[in-house]
Amino acid sequence: MRNLDEDTITQAVLARHTGAPDARLREIMTSLVQHLHAFARDVRLTEAEWFEGIRFLTEVGHMTDDKRQEFILLSDTLGLSMLVTALNNRKPPECTESTVFGPFHVEGSPEYPLGADVANGARGEPCYVRGRVLSRDGSPVPGAELQVWQADADGFYDVQYKGEHGHRARGTLHADAEGRFHFKSIRAEAYPIPHDGPVGRMLDALGRHPWRPAHLHFMITAPGFERLITHVFRNGDQYLDSDAVFGVRRSLIADWVVHPPGPTPDGGRSEQPFYTLDFDFVLNPLAQD
Amino acid sequence: MRNLDEDTITQAVLARHTGAPDARLREIMTSLVQHLHAFARDVRLTEAEWFEGIRFLTEVGHMTDDKRQEFILLSDTLGLSMLVTALNNRKPPECTESTVFGPFHVEGSPEYPLGADVANGARGEPCYVRGRVLSRDGSPVPGAELQVWQADADGFYDVQYKGEHGHRARGTLHADAEGRFHFKSIRAEAYPIPHDGPVGRMLDALGRHPWRPAHLHFMITAPGFERLITHVFRNGDQYLDSDAVFGVRRSLIADWVVHPPGPTPDGGRSEQPFYTLDFDFVLNPLAQD
Ligand SMILES: [Cu+2]
Ligand SMILES: [Fe+3]
Ligand SMILES: [Fe+3]
Structure with a gap:
């Protein structure tokens, strides 16, 4: 020694x-x-490069507070978060793939009945989301809990706005006895990850953009099944091949179908064009032991 | 993608x-x-371990401020600082080895004449330090600048005390025309690195102690030579084989020789036992190009 x-x-x-x-x-x-x-x-x-690294990590630490987790952004943008997600969520190919959790989930989002408008005033084009929660054999998972959250038309989550506006474009729902769910929200839009800090400067220096393709977050839990944390990505988005956090999976891309003004899936009428998204989720049963 | x-x-x-x-x-x-x-x-x-890592780095960031650099402590205790020092200071075997800089250097420490007492009131047993600054061929390096700094008898550097007490047990001197230097200070003592933060808890969890063996820091600069950043370690220290930051080099260990009360090297008298340390430094000439 x-x-x-x-x-x-x-x-x-x-x-x-x-x-x-x-x-x-x-x-x-x-x-x-x-x-x-x-x-x-x-x-x-070199010693100068080592010191630059110390300074960078110090800035990341000082940027991090209750609302902003710059170390998670660093992990996300270096692909570490997606790698850890993949390592810990190996499952049969018929199950819905997992992707990164992201920093914008909120515990205890409001419970909505099926069919409700979870947008709750968030700005965006109307969108009706429908689907089923299934087991590997195609049988429904009755009563599964779905938490959903997404950015608004300006690319921000509710928690990124200063001041108190309550929960917007996020909510908790429960599938019915046949595993079906449906709710109204807004169309998902691409957004840049927060890039006014050291991670944003790192992306800049690397010639990278901070954008994520449009997506809708889901966290689905049901007794007897592994918890599923994933997104559905909007087909056609220009950032599907360059997600700043490497979260895209081909199996998670779906069409947001546009409809002209007229009757809506909830039995009402829309005076403006609206969208529908249909997506089924397949949960992985917990290993028996 | x-x-x-x-x-x-x-x-x-x-x-x-x-x-x-x-x-x-x-x-x-x-x-x-x-x-x-x-x-x-x-x-x-695992995802839980990843999150524990995020939390740990966040704590390290929040512990770091103008006075406390917890990321450097982390780098030091994981051996990264010493590795970077070694990678960047390869030199011929006759040159004095480099070791870690450490977090306690201060720019602009007071200039003292040769022979001065740089302790300036720091608590500790008196010690007379003498030596030469040489080039690889054994010729003196006249007028080399030496910055020295060390902990006191309680294991603290001046900058670790709250409030303003001025510079203690640190100073800047210049070698004479024959490359000789001498000054009075206090005996170097072992000390623990700051361990009341996340790095201290990491060491604890790893079953490691935070102690560094007693040492005296030197930074020596002279025109035409590479800057030398090193320590001299006190022979016999119980932590020489387990330095918390992996800085010990065999060639940097020297004897602090104890003397009974009586005449001192500066021509005075000591009523208490005192120490002498003799150490010569060999600088590496800058590469010509
Ligand atoms: Cu490796
Ligand atoms: Fe998102
Ligand atoms: Fe030290």
Whole structure:
């Protein structure tokens, strides 16, 4: 331990962790130190570049508060969030794929009856969403809980507005006895992730844009099934091939079908064009043991 | 880009960086993403562990301010700082080795004449430090600037005390025409790195202590030579084999020789025991080009 050099230091750090009481923590830190050191060696990181990294992480830390999680944005934009999602949600191909959670979910969104307008005043073109929650064999999952949330026509979630406006374009619903759900909302729109901080500057320096293709978030839970966290993406969006957070899955792209003014699926009439989205979700049963 | 999975996402992220205007940034980010993803894959990082990591980094960010750099402590305790120091300070074996800079250097410490007491009231046992600044061929480096700094008998640097007490146990001196320097200070003592934050909790969880073996910091600059940032470590210290930041080099360990009360090297007398430290530094000439 008295003559470490660039070749021996990694083993010296790992040797220091042999007494860690938690075996999983030891495993994680062993791998982390090895990859971190391999990175510094591979690029021959200079002292000035190291310090730039310290400064960047400091800025990310200072940008982060109750409303803004800049470390999650960093993880998202480096593809780490999607990788962790994929590693932890392997499932049979007939099940709906998972994608990133994102930073805009809110616990305890208001409960709505089926058919309600969850937009609750959020600006956007009217959209009727319908579908079923199914098990792998195609049988319905009655009473599944669906949480939905999305950005408005200006690309913002309700929580990004200053001041108190209540929940908008988000809500909790329960599927009926046949696993069916339907609600009214607004058409999903593309939006840029918050990019007025260090992560935005990083994207800029890398020649990357901060946009996400239009999508509608779902979190679906039912007893006996794995929780499903996913989005439905709007077909035709210009950012489907360059999502800033790498969340797009082909199986999650669907058509928002436009309709002329006239009768709406809820039995009413629209004086303006409106959209419909139909999407069924297939949940993965919990492993028996 | 529409069907990423745990195997294809890394290449997808790298492909996004092909347009980065700065080639070195692209090189660094390519390696960083590869090693970061390999880490998550190797340990099959769970979503809960990922979130624990986000929370930890957030705490590190919130602990960091003008006086406290928790990200540097993190880098130090994971051996990254020492690795970067080693990578960037390869030099011939006759030159004095570099070690970590540490977070306690202060720009513009007071200038003292040779022989002065730089302790300036810091608590500790008296110590007389003497040596030479040399070039690789053994010739003196006249007038080299030496910045020195150290902890006091309680293990604290002056900057760790609240309130204004001025500079203590730190100063700037210049070697004479023969490259010789001497000054009075206090005996270096072991101290724990600041461990009341997330990095301290990490060390705890890993079964590690936060102590550094006793050392005296030097930063030496002279025209025509590479700047030398190093420590001299006190022989016999119980933490020489387990420095919390992996900074020890065998060639940097020296004896603090104890002397009974009596005449001191500066021609005075001490009523208490005192120490002497003799250490010569060999600078690396700047590469010619
Ligand atoms: Cu690696
Ligand atoms: Fe979103
Ligand atoms: Fe120190």
